[in-house]
Amino acid sequence: MRYSKFFGKTQKETPKEAVAVSHKFLLRAGFVHQLAAGLYEFLPLGFRVLAKVDQIIKEELAKKGVQHLLMPLVHPASLWKETGRYDKVDVLLKFTSARGTDCVLAPTHEETVTDLARRYIHTYKDLPVVVNQNQWKYRDEIRATGGLLRTREFLMQDAYSFDRDKAGLDESFDKMVAAYHSIFARIGIPVVVVKADSGTMGGSDSQEFGVIADVGEDRIMLCDKCDYKANIEKAESKFEVHKQDKEMKPMKKVEGKDIIGVEALAAHLGVPVHSTTMTLLFQADKEIVAVMMRGDYHVSETKLRNYLGCKNLNLTTPEVVKKITGAEVGYDGPVNLPKGIRIVADLSCKDRINFEAGANETHFHNLNVNFERDFPTPEFADIREANDGDICASCGKGKLQVKNSIELGHVFKLGTCYSEWMKANFVDNDGKSKPIVMGCYGIGISRLIAGIVESSHDEKGIIWPKTVAPFTVELISLGKDEAVLKRANELYEELLEDDVEVLYDDRDESAGFKLNDADLIGIPLRILISSRTLEKESVEWKERSEKEAKIVSLKDLKKNYENFIAR
RNA sequence: CGGGGUGUGGCGAAGUUGGCUAUCGCGCAUGGUUUGGGACCAUGAGGCCCUGGGUUCAAGUCCCAGCACCCCGACCA
Numbered sequence A: 001m002r003y004s005k006f007f008g009k010t011q012k013e014t015p016k017e018a019v020a021v022s023h024k025f026l027l028r029a030g031f032v033h034q035l036a037a038g039l040y041e042f043l044p045l046g047f048r049v050l051a052k053v054d055q056i057i058k059e060e061l062a063k064k065g066v067q068h069l070l071m072p073l074v075h076p077a078s079l080w081k082e083t084g085r086y087d088k089v090d091v092l093l094k095f096t097s098a099r100g101t102d103c104v105l106a107p108t109h110e111e112t113v114t115d116l117a118r119r120y121i122h123t124y125k126d127l128p129v130v131v132n133q134n135q136w137k138y139r140d141e142i143r144a145t146g147g148l149l150r151t152r153e154f155l156m157q158d159a160y161s162f163d164r165d166k167a168g169l170d171e172s173f174d175k176m177v178a179a180y181h182s183i184f185a186r187i188g189i190p191v192v193v194v195k196a197d198s199g200t201m202g203g204s205d206s207q208e209f210g211v212i213a214d215v216g217e218d219r220i221m222l223c224d225k226c227d228y229k230a231n232i233e234k235a236e237s238k239f240e241v242h243k244q245d246k247e248m249k250p251m252k253k254v255e256g257k258d259i260i261g262v263e264a265l266a267a268h269l270g271v272p273v274h275s276t277t278m279t280l281l282f283q284a285d286k287e288i289v290a291v292m293m294r295g296d297y298h299v300s301e302t303k304l305r306n307y308l309g310c311k312n313l314n315l316t317t318p319e320v321v322k323k324i325t326g327a328e329v330g331y332d333g334p335v336n337l338p339k340g341i342r343i344v345a346d347l348s349c350k351d352r353i354n355f356e357a358g359a360n361e362t363h364f365h366n367l368n369v370n371f372e373r374d375f376p377t378p379e380f381a382d383i384r385e386a387n388d389g390d391i392c393a394s395c396g397k398g399k400l401q402v403k404n405s406i407e408l409g410h411v412f413k414l415g416t417c418y419s420e421w422m423k424a425n426f427v428d429n430d431g432k433s434k435p436i437v438m439g440c441y442g443i444g445i446s447r448l449i450a451g452i453v454e455s456s457h458d459e460k461g462i463i464w465p466k467t468v469a470p471f472t473v474e475l476i477s478l479g480k481d482e483a484v485l486k487r488a489n490e491l492y493e494e495l496l497e498d499d500v501e502v503l504y505d506d507r508d509e510s511a512g513f514k515l516n517d518a519d520l521i522g523i524p525l526r527i528l529i530s531s532r533t534l535e536k537e538s539v540e541w542k543e544r545s546e547k548e549a550k551i552v553s554l555k556d557l558k559k560n561y562e563n564f565i566a567r
Numbered sequence B: 001c002g003g004g005g006u007g008u009g010g011c012g013a014a015g016u017u018g019g020c021u022a023u024c025g026c027g028c029a030u031g032g033u034u035u036g037g038g039a040c041c042a043u044g045a046g047g048c049c050c051u052g053g054g055u056u057c058a059a060g061u062c063c064c065a066g067c068a069c070c071c072c073g074a075c076c077a
Helices: A021-028 A044-063 A077-082 A110-120 A166-187 A262-269 A301-308 A318-325 A417-421 A445-455 A482-497 A511-521 A531-535 A554-566
Strands: A032-036 A039-042 A074-076 A093-096 A102-105 A129-138 A153-163 A192-196 A204-212 A218-223 A229-231 A252-255 A277-284 A287-294 A313-315 A342-346 A355-361 A364-369 A379-381 A400-415 A425-427 A433-435 A437-444 A473-477 A502-505 A525-529 A538-543 A550-553
Touching (some): A021 A032, A021 A445, A039 A044, A044 A129, A044 A166, A044 A445, A074 A077, A077 A102, A077 A110, A110 A153, A110 A437, A129 A166, A153 A445, A166 A204, A166 A400, A166 A437, A192 A218, A192 A400, A204 A218, A204 A445, A262 A355, A262 A364, A277 A301, A277 A318, A301 A313, A301 A342, A400 A417, A417 A437, A473 A482, A473 A511, A482 A525, A482 A531, A482 A554, A525 A531, A525 A554, A531 A538, A538 A554, A550 A554
Parallel strands (some): A287 A342, A473 A502, A473 A525
Antiparallel strands (some): A032 A039, A093 A102, A129 A153, A153 A437, A192 A204, A204 A400, A218 A229, A252 A364, A277 A287, A277 A313, A355 A364, A400 A437, A425 A433, A525 A538, A538 A550
């Protein structure tokens, strides 16, 4: 392709909306254009990258026997009502067709794929099977951010496995995890795999594939001694145990007016932060639960939700707090709560003696509170979000470090929830009808592109890995010298003959202009011809990832190129 | 969903207490000089100053309403 005829040009100035590095470079270099919030057009450069990633994913999955298919973007609402997700998924865009049918734009495809399964899978002999599609999704996010990092409409690879039992699912799952590793390895992006929560998808044993980057919205914890890795929502750590009093002291009510935050409170009361207690009232489905957390930790709502086994979990409103405790928010405590309120305390609260807690009276706290004596001993559970620097629960030695990560892929063992909701059953070899055991596996393809840029760039622009670069070679001619232009044109034709994906910058522009554009676009190999190089029957050879260029003679070009590709 | 911010040629911006023909840089077109790290000269094209309403002799500028986009937050008691 001649750059002079190419659709989509570079820009010198960064559009003001771009904050994330990937967003800036992808816009400036002409890979994408923003149509509206969270909606992007892929220009020829961007589309070429998208197509390559798409292709790599399909090839790697096919190697594992995964079969490709394609399901619609528009679904009848009835399908979503079957699983109950019609009213539950808040990013679901609902609309009515011209014929008056209620429809949704698919944010994911469990419903349609399970519908296909119940139509086409009848016997255990049809199992196991894994199907995949790379299809657009629409999620009506309230807030799209960071360019391609979080869009409303995005291309996603989503595969679904069907097995006759749990053991089969484990096998399919492992196969898909292996496929994901080969996909990311082939693309050349370093991924970190962490344990994660399965969220509204349902299921268990979920793992996230992410790339570490400051702009990432996920926080993951990595142990610096062992290979324990987990999303912060799930991470398990050891809490520091502090020396406790031997004897219980009498409980004492003290004033702490207008003191916000545990640190200020601890200072005011003259007690260590770890002996303070936050008591939070949660609405867990229909039940109200009081949650006690040691002052130096925060509640992991994910852990709490999993422990309680509830679907919806929210903090109660200040009005409800007032009604239940009789006090303003901020003074809730476990003592004198109305009878029947379930109390769950984090493990870090256990074995404490003489701790602080809110007094359920505006402006007042209790000191020297004790379990059993002052209120019924609560249930204890790990509902704590690990702090940066906590000791790893897995090896007991290393420290957990928090890193930001961009979630690129997510795999879940769904089990039988969808097949039960939608009656996708098969007849097993014992003659009994059983629900199909499912797994699902997704990669955000458009987000992956942003992830690649986030993890592979320098101050001048993008550095594309060879496998997904929009072109493999950028050929640049410098100057107006007839001989140079002639040789460059010949070389361009030769490269095309050899099926090399080449972008030929044939524009009549200054050297700096063209070289800066090349750095920005980030094509892995740059071959430059000028009168200076032509004198020596050679070209300048510069790999985007290398600092220095070298001179390669024209007759050795092909050999060098073959080596470059093979590397 | 809460808070904050921004809307002016394709991009980035300036535009004072309301005032005369809406300004600058980049980009674009034409001609010429240049060509190894975003060259230069000359000429030129390109505007519903987000939309609607209002105030005024006069509105890019003030007021009201709306729309769009961006950022932060959305449990920390």
